[in-house]
Amino acid sequence: MKPAGDKAVGNWLLLLAFMVFGMVVGGGHVRTIGAGFAIQTWQPLTGFIPPLNAAAWNHMFALYQQTAQFQAQPVTLEKFKALFWPMFWDRNWGRLMALVFLVPFVVFVWQRRLPRRLMVLVLAIFAAGGAQAVFGWYMVRTGLAPGMVMPSPLWAAPHFLSAMLIFIWLLWTGLSVKRPAPPVVEGLSWLRPWALASVLLVFVTMGFGALVATTNAITMFHSFPLMDGHLVPPGLFALHPAWTNFIANKATVQFFHRGLATITFLTVLTTAVLGLRGGEKYPGLRDNFLLLAGLVALQYVLGMATAVLGAAGLGYVHELNAVLLLAAAVCALHGLRGATPRRMLAPELAAAE
Ligand code: HEM
Numbered sequence: 140m141k142p143a144g145d146k147a148v149g150n151w152l153l154l155l156a157f158m159v160f161g162m163v164v165g166g167g168h169v170r171t172i173g174a175g176f177a178i179q180t181w182q183p184l185t186g187f188i189p190p191l192n193a194a195a196w197n198h199m200f201a202l203y204q205q206t207a208q209f210q211a212q213p214v215t216l217e218k219f220k221a222l223f224w225p226m227f228w229d230r231n232w233g234r235l236m237a238l239v240f241l242v243p244f245v246v247f248v249w250q251r252r253l254p255r256r257l258m259v260l261v262l263a264i265f266a267a268g269g270a271q272a273v274f275g276w277y278m279v280r281t282g283l284a285p286g287m288v289m290p291s292p293l294w295a296a297p298h299f300l301s302a303m304l305i306f307i308w309l310l311w312t313g314l315s316v317k318r319p320a321p322p323v324v325e326g327l328s329w330l331r332p333w334a335l336a337s338v339l340l341v342f343v344t345m346g347f348g349a350l351v352a353t354t355n356a357i358t359m360f361h362s363f364p365l366m367d368g369h370l371v372p373p374g375l376f377a378l379h380p381a382w383t384n385f386i387a388n389k390a391t392v393q394f395f396h397r398g399l400a401t402i403t404f405l406t407v408l409t410t411a412v413l414g415l416r417g418g419e420k421y422p423g424l425r426d427n428f429l430l431l432a433g434l435v436a437l438q439y440v441l442g443m444a445t446a447v448l449g450a451a452g453l454g455y456v457h458e459l460n461a462v463l464l465l466a467a468a469v470c471a472l473h474g475l476r477g478a479t480p481r482r483m484l485a486p487e488l489a490a491a492e
Contacts, residue, residue, distance in 0.1 A: 148252055149317030151243045152261070156309035158236045159302060160462050165229035166302075167458050170352065171451055174222035175290050176206045176282030178230065183272070187231050199223065206282040208289065233272055240265055260312060267305050274298055292353035292386040299349040303342060306462070307469055314473045321477030324424060327417050328480045333410040334472040337431070340403040341465050347396040348442075348461060356389035357454055363443045366393065393446070400442055407435040407468065414471060427471045434464040 169175055179202035180186065190196040200219050203209050214222070244261065247253050253261065278290045278298060351357065360366040372390040384391040414428030441457040444450070 144317045144319050145252055146317055148247055148257075149313045149315075151239075151247070152309050152313030152316060155236065155240060155264075156306055156313060156466075158232070158239060159306040159309065160459075160466075162229070162232055162236070162302065163299075163462050164459060165225065165232050166299075167455050169225050169229050170290075170295075171455050172222065172225060173208070173289065174226045176208050176279060177203055177219065177222040177226045179203060179206065179279065179282065181276050181279075183234075187234055189227055196220070207285060207287045208282060211288045233275075236268065240268070257312075257316065264305060264308055264312070267301070267308070271298070271301055271305060274301065289355075290353065292350050292392075295353040296346055296349035296386075300342070300346050303345060303462070303465060307338075307342075307465070310466060310469050311473060314470070315476075322421075324418070324421055324475060324478040326481045327414075327475060327478040330410070330413055330417060331472070331475045331478055333406070333413060334468065334475055337403075337407045337410045337468045338465070338472055340399070340406050341435075341461070341468050344396065344399045344403045345461050345465065347392060347399055348458070350385060350392040351396045352454060352458070354387065354389055354392050356393045357445065357449055357451060359389045360393050361447055361449050363447050364397070366390070366397075397442075397446075400439065404435055404439045407464075408432060410471070411435070421474075424471075424474045427467065427474050431464075431467045431471050434460065434467050438464050 178186075178199065180199070190199050196216065200216055203219055203222075204213075240261075244253075244265075248258065274294075275298060278294045281287050281291065281294065360372065362368070364370075366372040372394055374388070374390050375394060376384050376388075376391065378384045378388050385395075386392075411428045411432035415425055415432070418424040418428060438457065438460050441453060441460055445453045445457050
């Protein structure tokens with residue numbers, strides 16, 4: 140890798156991270172309108188061609204008619220098409236991502252711009268992307284299981300989190316490739332654990348958010364901070380065995396999401412304030428922390444509004460903002476890579492502290 144960083148390779152990885160965000164935009168829309176089971180075929184190469192005549196549409200529709208979702212709530216062919224298209228574009232976005240990965244990858248290998256370690260890393264990310272697609276396909280297939288009217292939280296929440304891991308991986312690697320030698324940030328290494336805690340907490344809270352969304356828990360507890368008048372809702376662990384409460388009990392998933400969100404909000408805000416105070420001399424870093432503060436506040440407000448209004452549309456915006464918040468937390472942590480401990484401050488800077 141060039142010592143000053145390889146801008147083109149870095150931007151390529153950042154573009155792929157951005158495309159993962161695009162996948163959440165598409166996937167979130169698919170989930171919101173309940174279209175996850177609409178395409179019951181798996182043709183990774185030729186599936187980019189939509190049904191082109193009445194017979195092809197009838198074939199796709201006949202497959203969908205075998206799902207429990209259709210049997211629970213039959214729809215007309217016209218309504219089926221409205222479910223089909225968002226899912227179709229979401230899948231094609233995945234195919235486009237594979238192309239955006241492969242074509243520049245071949246060019247960069249040809250130009251010998253990928254050092255061995257980086258090549259292994261990006262191939263591992265690509266393999267993770269492939270596994271993510273297969274995982275997604277498995278979820279779609281579960282639509283044929285008896286009684287499965289929407290994807291199970293047991294699969295949908297890990298599917299979302301694994302996408303977020305790929306997102307973090309791409310973002311971090313892209314930023315590192317652009318700037319292999321981290322700029323020195325004097326005396327702020329103590330802030331790194333705070334930034335790391337922020338990333339981890341946002342990630343875990345997002346996981347519980349996915350459980351709230353996939354258990355359709357938005358249909359209950361339209362009040363905040365109390366849940367229908369209770370701090371701890373009754374029936375929190377009503378199901379047995381206990382772990383099933385996390386995939387099937389609306390009270391449990393909402394309670395944990397709200398609790399974790401509050402801890403996350405306070406931690407991220409504290410990190411941002413500390414970063415703003417300590418990073419005064421570094422405009423780039425300061426902007427990162429400012430963005431982080433703004434996004435976490437917005438996220439909390441959006442969450443409260445979604446719960447109180449029971450508005451799935453708002454929940455979708457809340458989901459997208461969560462990804463931006465995660466990105467801001469990762470960027471803040473990345474910006475601290477070159478942070479040094481206090482004792483390494485130059486004497487004149489230490490005196491000025
Ligand atoms: C840092 C704070 C928060 C983060 C990172 C976060 C993250 C998320 C994410 C990622 C989702 C959607 C997952 C998906 O669609 O797969 C979600 C859903 C949800 N969150 Fe949050 N959230 C936060 C705060 C809150 C708060 C304070 C509330 C208030 C009760 C809340 C209520 C909800 C609700 C009701 C949903 C379901 C939306 C739907 O079904 O469409 N969230 N959250």
